[in-house]
Amino acid sequence: MLSRTADNLYWLARYMERADFLARAIQASRRLAALPKAYGGDETEWESVLLSSGAALAFENSGRPVDESNVVGFLTLAPENPGSIRNCLEQARANARAVRTALTIEMWESINDAYLEMRALESRGVVPCAEELARFLELIKQTSLTYDGGAYRTMLRNDAYWFSRLGLFIERADNTARLLDVKYHVLLPEKEIVGGSLDYFQWSAILRAVSAHTAYHWVYRTSMKPWLVADLLILRPEMPRSLISCYESIVRNLDNLARAHGRQGASQRHARGVYGRLEKLTMESVFQGGLHEFVQSFIAENNRLGALISEQYLF
Amino acid sequence: MDSRLTQFDELAGADGCTRAPYRKLSQWLASTPPELLASRREQAELLFRRIGITFAVYGAQEATERLIPFDILPRILARSEWAALEKGLIQRVAALNAFLADIYGAGDILKAGIVPADLVYRNPAYCPDMAGRRVPYDIFVHIAGVDIVRTDDQGFFVLEDNARTPSGVSYMLENREVMMRLFPELFALHRVAPIENYPDELLATLRSVAPPRANGDPTIVLMTPGQYNSAFYEHSFLADKLGVELVEGRDLFVRDDVVYMRTTEGPRRVDVIYRRIDDDFLDPLCFRPDSTLGVAGLMGAYHAGNVTLANAVGAGAADDKAMYTYMPEIIQFYLGEAPLLQNVPTFRCREAEALAYVLDRLDQLVVKEVNGSGGYGMLVGPHATKAQIEEFRAKLKAHPQNFIAQPTLALSTCPIALASGVAPRHVDLRPFVLQGANGARVVPGGLTRVAMTEKSLVVNSSQGGGTKDTWVIDDAWVDEEAMGQA
Numbered sequence: 001m002l003s004r005t006a007d008n009l010y011w012l013a014r015y016m017e018r019a020d021f022l023a024r025a026i027q028a029s030r031r032l033a034a035l036p037k038a039y040g041g042d043e044t045e046w047e048s049v050l051l052s053s054g055a056a057l058a059f060e061n062s063g064r065p066v067d068e069s070n071v072v073g074f075l076t077l078a079p080e081n082p083g084s085i086r087n088c089l090e091q092a093r094a095n096a097r098a099v100r101t102a103l104t105i106e107m108w109e110s111i112n113d114a115y116l117e118m119r120a121l122e123s124r125g126v127v128p129c130a131e132e133l134a135r136f137l138e139l140i141k142q143t144s145l146t147y148d149g150g151a152y153r154t155m156l157r158n159d160a161y162w163f164s165r166l167g168l169f170i171e172r173a174d175n176t177a178r179l180l181d182v183k184y185h186v187l188l189p190e191k192e193i194v195g196g197s198l199d200y201f202q203w204s205a206i207l208r209a210v211s212a213h214t215a216y217h218w219v220y221r222t223s224m225k226p227w228l229v230a231d232l233l234i235l236r237p238e239m240p241r242s243l244i245s246c247y248e249s250i251v252r253n254l255d256n257l258a259r260a261h262g263r264q265g266a267s268q269r270h271a272r273g274v275y276g277r278l279e280k281l282t283m284e285s286v287f288q289g290g291l292h293e294f295v296q297s298f299i300a301e302n303n304r305l306g307a308l309i310s311e312q313y314l315f
Numbered sequence: 316m317d318s319r320l321t322q323f324d325e326l327a328g329a330d331g332c333t334r335a336p337y338r339k340l341s342q343w344l345a346s347t348p349p350e351l352l353a354s355r356r357e358q359a360e361l362l363f364r365r366i367g368i369t370f371a372v373y374g375a376q377e378a379t380e381r382l383i384p385f386d387i388l389p390r391i392l393a394r395s396e397w398a399a400l401e402k403g404l405i406q407r408v409a410a411l412n413a414f415l416a417d418i419y420g421a422g423d424i425l426k427a428g429i430v431p432a433d434l435v436y437r438n439p440a441y442c443p444d445m446a447g448r449r450v451p452y453d454i455f456v457h458i459a460g461v462d463i464v465r466t467d468d469q470g471f472f473v474l475e476d477n478a479r480t481p482s483g484v485s486y487m488l489e490n491r492e493v494m495m496r497l498f499p500e501l502f503a504l505h506r507v508a509p510i511e512n513y514p515d516e517l518l519a520t521l522r523s524v525a526p527p528r529a530n531g532d533p534t535i536v537l538m539t540p541g542q543y544n545s546a547f548y549e550h551s552f553l554a555d556k557l558g559v560e561l562v563e564g565r566d567l568f569v570r571d572d573v574v575y576m577r578t579t580e581g582p583r584r585v586d587v588i589y590r591r592i593d594d595d596f597l598d599p600l601c602f603r604p605d606s607t608l609g610v611a612g613l614m615g616a617y618h619a620g621n622v623t624l625a626n627a628v629g630a631g632a633a634d635d636k637a638m639y640t641y642m643p644e645i646i647q648f649y650l651g652e653a654p655l656l657q658n659v660p661t662f663r664c665r666e667a668e669a670l671a672y673v674l675d676r677l678d679q680l681v682v683k684e685v686n687g688s689g690g691y692g693m694l695v696g697p698h699a700t701k702a703q704i705e706e707f708r709a710k711l712k713a714h715p716q717n718f719i720a721q722p723t724l725a726l727s728t729c730p731i732a733l734a735s736g737v738a739p740r741h742v743d744l745r746p747f748v749l750q751g752a753n754g755a756r757v758v759p760g761g762l763t764r765v766a767m768t769e770k771s772l773v774v775n776s777s778q779g780g781g782t783k784d785t786w787v788i789d790d791a792w793v794d795e796e797a798m799g800q801a
Binding site: 001002004005097101105109112113116159163313314 | 565
């Protein structure tokens with residue numbers, strides 16, 4: 001397939017996944033910030049959302065005070081924030097439009113519908129109220145489900161599919177890692193847990209951001225423990241947003257590409273390396289070496305993979 | 316042929332009695348409540364927007380992607396009407412191809428004094444780089460969109476030959492799909508000739524002109540200027556239906572006079588390029604050096620015979636409005652036949668006598684720039700203000716050779732469904748003619764363009780014109796009437 005098409009599909013998937021992550025992160029933070037101060041609800045939560053979504057600097061430049069309505073507005077519909085959901089969706093649609101021929105009708109329609117609805121919301125020229133924003137976040141989550149389901153159910157299993165899956169999993173790994181990076185301090189094991197911890201709601205907010213709140217209980221069948229939250233997000237293969245699960249998928253899709261093209265390359269080797277290290281990893285060693293350091297180096301490795309894929313395939 | 320004459324309506328006819336091809340539609344309309352039409356109109360709009368059938372408008376800031384208004388009532392032609400039209404179209408395109416091969420080759424028609432040489436060689440669309448070159452099978456125009464109008468139920472007139480990169484075929488195809496979803500009951504009443512095979516016919520045409528080295532299995536691509544081009548939707552639609560890659564200039568490169576596309580598996584050789592990009596932008600080494608849309612070295616590969624471009628470079632030399640006036644002679648010269656389709660009577664303002672006549676009647680005529688397109692740069696005399704007429708008078712006097720003039724035709728009208736009810740509007744028709752090494756093909760139908768505003772004659776989509784589905788139906792009534800009389 002055309003390299004440019006592969007490139008568009010890859011980025012289309014990344015933008016869709018990012019929009020979905022943002023929507024979930026905002027919803028989780030809203031819930032947390034709405035709690036009484038004594039339960040961990042305060043404005044610093046909005047700073048951490050800005051950090052995990054990579055929009056902190058851009059927000060600071062906007063000169064607005066950090067509060068819920070400013071941050072949520074900035075992350076959802078602000079055209080001036082390059083990483084806002086709005087811009088993700090717009091980028092996704094621009095990429096989709098450029099490669100209409102590589103998408104199925106179902107995929108295109110789900111993106112285009114969401115885009116048209118967003119334009120309708122914007123075209124009224126008034127700042128949407130909280131309820132409308134909530135509906136918008138739901139729309140984004142719904143769209144990523146129909147888009148993803150459309151891809152899964154209707155796309156041919158060829159390089160178009162594999163490139164689009166690669167984009168999704170690389171972005172997803174990046175999002176999970178960033179969330180861990182911002183929240184690592186509440187996930188460290190040395191914290192005493194006597195009865196209820198104040199961090200309890202932080203942990204549950206993290207789980208909600210990756211839609212794993214229920215999953216946690218099914219996997220561990222125990223009350224919330226921070227190191228288990230970290231374990232779930234990093235090493236649990238059955239958890240679809242964990243780093244290891246993302247890499248399992250990345251390796252599989254890269255292998256499919258290599259098989260179809262008849263040759264392995266630097267990106268396959270690198271991805272297998274990352275996956276192999278994750279497989280051997282234990283949470284003890286992660287905490288020993290420092291959760292923060294681990295996450296930082298993972299983010300760098302993940303970025304490196306993105307660069308290798310583009311060198312190898314996107315010419 | 317004057318706006319003062321009676322308007323010809325394709326449904327009502329000249330005498331007000333419903334014409335045969337429209338009888339069933341007319342009965343159906345009479346028995347259909349207006350609410351039903353209104354709801355189908357809404358449905359149609361929703362379908363078009365959802366599928367994303369839009370076109371970009373240059374300079375329009377807000378709505379950079381606009382829907383072309385779609386009218387839900389079909390325009391109907393009888394098979395017998397179509398058969399005559401089809402013959403004429405094929406004849407016309409054959410003549411265009413013979414003419415192009417001649418003016419880039421021996422120049423017989425110029426030597427014979429039938430077409431003035433300066434008109435050919437000074438034509439901005441004439442490509443000196445093509446002089447003395449032959450193209451595969453001597454076909455320059457593989458895809459033509461010939462604009463047709465009618466003024467009565469007798470014949471058709473050709474308004475324009477589009478021999479460069481005519482667009483609109485995706486609307487023809489999508490209009491039919493939408494109609495079949497909206498009005499299954501109407502299709503059940505008529506036997507409508509299918510057009511869905513157009514992409515296959517196009518593919519067969521493109522394959523037939525591939526360089527011999529492709530050994531019957533050529534790699535074909537569709538080349539677009541990119542997603543900001545007004546016809547991008549059509550480019551991606553066609554590439555999809557053809558099953559070929561949609562490429563931009565940056566996806567291609569030339570090495571040793573061979574064109575390759577960049578793929579995830581490395582370079583892949585390209586044999587045929589269905590290009591939807593103008594000559595000027597094809598190759599910065601040969602044409603506009605500032606263009607980033609094309610491929611450096613493409614013309615080298617083309618001249619080496621390693622890649623076929625459809626349509627051929629320089630094909631525009633045959634379709635401008637000055638050359639148009641010579642089409643009857645051109646057909647006669649190459650084919651030895653009388654033209655089957657009439658030209659609209661046209662005054663060549665380059666000729667002093669014609670110019671004087673035109674200047675005297677500016678308020679009655681339509682004046683067009685020879686190289687204009689899209690309905691821009693034209694004067695519709697009867698609807699123009701005094702100032703506009705004077706402006707054109709000055710232009711005409713300064714550069715008469717840049718203009719032609721035609722009487723304002725009483726273009727036929729067809730019924731369209733408006734919020735306020737059914738009303739007639741002016742229409743034209745663009746059928747698409749394919750010419751390959753293995754013959755000419757026209758799918759039965761075309762794109763009917765509608766001037767949505769009352770009394771307007773401008774059907775161009777860039778100026779608010781709309782479209783409707785075009786049906787060619789069996790003349791079953793002939794038998795029915797015969798039986799009725801028996």
